[in-house]
Amino acid sequence: MTEYLLSLLQIIMINLVLSGDNAVVIALACRNLSPELQKKATFWGSFGAIGLRIILTFIAIWLLKIPFVQVVGGLLLIWIAVKLLKGEDEDSHIGGGSSFIEALKTIIFADLIMSLDNVIAxxxxANGNLVLVIIGLAISIPLIIWGSQLLMKLMNRFPIIVLLGAALLGYTAGEMIVGDKAVGSFLEGVMxxxxxxxPVALALLVIVIGNYLKRKEKNVLNKEVTNNHAETL
Incomplete structure (x- = not known):
């Protein structure tokens, strides 16, 4: 029961951290539409995106049963966690649609790409537990449709949420790797x-690498600004 509740808490936290971007895509894609079309595009875009997410999740559950796939998924999740902590702004590349169909296509296509991290995590x-997966999907739906602004404001106000979320993804990645049918038994035999x-080591590694890359990128940007300022003088 304790393990079940811990898995459920993991899924809730993952959804809180990773569903924000998907929700913001909807807001960005609909920003140029009339208020009436915004509601329509938000509803149908969310409906299409949720349908895709359900399909992707059940495909992911099936794939994760194949030997070595959990290792690949775990490594991908580490990359996702580092990217989240580093702060790459995927949403800045999402343009607003000028028509209902354009906005709808943008929402579904962007969500298809951006949902992969959420689905894998x-x-x-959930570790193959269908009940937990369904609960996870049920939690993500209102977060996508209604939670965009609130989630982004909370992340901006409390950066610790992003840090904890990235660490949680690193921890989940570790659990996926040791839970792999082929690699898990080998690792258990070794140690x-x-x-x-x-899992704990990967959670810490994500924080260290993510913060290092973030500082490195910030230093490069500061250097570019300084050089540009010097050239104008």
């Missing part, structure tokens, strides 16, 4: 305690 945290150590 939820499937990994039985590794199934507890690796």
């Amino acid at each position: 939820v499937a990994g945290a 039985p305690s590794l199934h507890m150590i690796l």
Whole structure:
């Protein structure tokens, strides 16, 4: 029961951290439409995006049962966590549609790409439990449709949410790797305690790498600004 509740808390936190971007896509894609069409595009765009997410999630559950796939999924999740902490702004590339159909296509296409991180993370945290997956999907739906502004404001106001979320993804990645049918049994034979150590180690690694890359990028930007300022003098 405790393990079930911990998995559920993981899924809720993952959805809180990763559903914000998907919700913002809807707002950006609909911003040039009339108020009436905005509501229509938001509803049908969300409906299409949620349908895709359900299909992707069940495909992910099936794939994660194949040997070595959980290792690949875990490594992908580490990259997603580092990217989240580094602060790459995917939404800045999303343009607003000038018509209902354009906005609808933008929402569904962008959500298809951006939902992959959420789907992999939820499937990994659920560990094949369909009830947890369904709960995870049910939680993500209102977050996508109604939670965009609130989530982004909370993340901006409390950066610790992003930090904890990235660490959680790193931890989930570790659990996925040690839970892999092929690799998990090998790791357990090498060091039985590794199934507890690796998730914690990867959570810390994500924080270290993400913060390092963030500082490095900030230093490069500051240097460019300084050079540009010097050239204008």
